[in-house]
Amino acid sequence: MFLILFVGLPVLVSVLVPRPWVRAFAATLCLVWLVMGIDFSRTRGGNAEMMGMVLLSALIQLMLLVLGLRYLFAWRKKPPVLFGWSYRWAQTYMVGLAALVGAVLLMALWVQVCNAVFQSGLLTHFAVAVLMLAWWVLLPRLWRGSLSDAVGSLHPANVSRWVGAAVMLAALTWSMVSAQRVAQAAQVAAQGQAYCLLSATESGLQPVTRLLDLAGFSLQAGRGAMRHGQLATGSVHAPFWAYWSYRESGFVTDAMGGVLTCDLQPHYAAKLPWWTSDHAVQASAASRESNFWLAGVQWRIPQAYKAQASDKPASLDFYASSKDFGPPTGTLVRSGPQPWSQIAQSVNVTLCAPKKIHPRYELGDAQNQVRTVSVNQGLAKQEIVTAANQVPRYQYVEQDAKGAPVTWLACDGPDASCNHAFVREGMYIRFVHAAADVPNWKSLQDALWQRIRTFAVTWPDAAMRQCAN
Secondary structure, rough: OOOHHHHHHHHHHHHHOOHHHHHHHHHHHHHHHHHHHHHHHHOOOOOHHHHHHHHHHHHHHHHHHHHHHHHHHHHHOOOOOOOHHHHHHHHHHHHHHHHHHHHHHHHHHHHHHHHHHHHHHHHHHHHHHHHHHHHHHHHHHHOOOOOOOOOOOOOHHHHHHHHHHHHHHHHHHHHHHHHHHHHHHHHHHHHHOOEEEEEEEEOOEEOOHHHHHHHOOOOOOOOOOOOEEEEEEEEEEEEEEEEOOOOOOOOEOOOOOOOOOOEEOOOOHHOOOOOOHHHHHHHHHHOEEEEEEEEEEEEOOOOHHOOOOEOOOOEEEOOOOOOOOEEOOOOOOOOOOHHHHHOEEEEEEEOOOOOOOOOOOOOOOOOOOEEEEEEOOOOEEEEEEEEEEEEEEEEEEOOOOOOOOEEEEOOOOOEEEEEEEHHHHHHEEEEEEEHHHHHHHHHHHHHHHHHHHHHHHOOOOOOOOOOOO
């Protein structure tokens, strides 16, 4: 019985809908179908959700098929009557639906552009208000054809004006209300503990300094981060992470973890002002060092090193030059393809004992024959012959008392560069240097290790570090 009602009732509606409203009904079904598809593609639903989506999609297609058959067998024989109040209201609905879609798409694009250009929640909201005013004033003037002077008339320009302005006003209201809603949800999620909040920006997740950072237009994933925003609570050595979900309207446990760049404080969100000076925030961000907690270690890295951190596994990436690993030289590309001069200055530090010291390290197996041909300066030179390619290549390995590799090098040629990796205190470090510096491999490791230690404010032992892979 339920199945008959589930299928039969929508089909009956498709058959009985008045002819003037058929196009409007079909357009609404197509829009709903599109929104459902976009929404479902952004979720990780289970089998039940998948089955529900398939059934609803099939039902909408069936309704559209019925409407199409009505056109083929009825309208082609007798055209619909193109006058009367029913037809006029149907046309008004179609114009309003088109204005709604157009306003949403235009505003979404406008918010993204303003966020990227201004990097200010206040200016983005002001820009949307300006867009709403421009839509209201300019749309009727740009409309082709005559226009009634009555603002309340059903002329398409007036309908579009009202619908578009109402959509933008509703979005502005939602964005501002959302900021307060996120702040209240953070207070609840913290459960009385000290906490802090991070919001998505073009520079990645950054500490929230004002309520406008939590507004709907500001708290948007894709702005240099995978999350809309994150909440951290608990201990700086092992914080508990949650991310903001608009779908759940609350904070959800984040298995990806994060990098703690904000100070844990009681009632963090309750202390936030609605607005602070953008210039003050940007000046502070530009002048301060990168200060954060990661894997139980507090780091303070000068901005010149262009450091980035990530979790799961916890790792640091920065750029350094010369044999003392000072700040990098030359212009650095922040995104996209990197020149070799920049790659040669890159350093990666993973704060976990690795399963493999380097992806290119070969221990020897059925496909790769590895044998030691010589030992020099504490490094064993090993020849690697692959079954698929008989041309030998070489790696240099230092092993500990148990036979585990603690240093690994591989060079592309005598005049080329070398990939270098070493393990120390349960961490492993990878960097690049010239082949001519191979004889100085120990001093290079020591210099880089000392540089890394200067970045650390606190330094718990390996057993205290939380570093899940």
